[in-house]
Amino acid sequence: MTMQLTPEMASRFALMALDHLNREFPNKLMHAMSGPEDAKTPRQLHPIFYGSYDWHSCVHGYWLLLRLIDKYPELPQAGQIIAIVEQHLTAENVTGEMAYLQQPQHKGFERPYGWAWFLRLVQQLNAMKLHRPPVGRKPRADDPVLRASLL
Numbered sequence: 001m002t003m004q005l006t007p008e009m010a011s012r013f014a015l016m017a018l019d020h021l022n023r024e025f026p027n028k029l030m031h032a033m034s035g036p037e038d039a040k041t042p043r044q045l046h047p048i049f050y051g052s053y054d055w056h057s058c059v060h061g062y063w064l065l066l067r068l069i070d071k072y073p074e075l076p077q078a079g080q081i082i083a084i085v086e087q088h089l090t091a092e093n094v095t096g097e098m099a100y101l102q103q104p105q106h107k108g109f110e111r112p113y114g115w116a117w118f119l120r121l122v123q124q125l126n127a128m129k130l131h132r133p134p135v136g137r138k139p140r141a142d143d144p145v146l147r148a149s150l151l
Helices: 007-021 055-071 078-088 091-102 113-127 144-150
Strands: none
Touching: 007 055, 007 078, 055 078, 055 113
């Protein structure tokens, strides 16, 4: 028996994800520190993916929301989803996330699980059927910063 995602189920999933993407605490950081200057809050370390309980859950939450409005553009939460995406997935915040991943002490950060969800999010952003792109600068799988971080 295959379960079909209904608009009602999609709406419940959207509410669940929207509830935690802006919630900074509690938070389980997987953060390597080289010195006292590296002691920062989740939002300072990850300007986009600070919510949820951990980084990969936040990435997964964004993917879920974008996937839901791609499949159900008339979802009641569509406006909230676009607003949170536009608020957080800015060029400046993408640059901040990428800078974190480029640091040598973070080379293995959230690999492979978190990276798999990050790449699915990138794929979803690039495939969106919205009338306008939700971000100023989409992280792309062929982004040189991302590629350098993957090496």
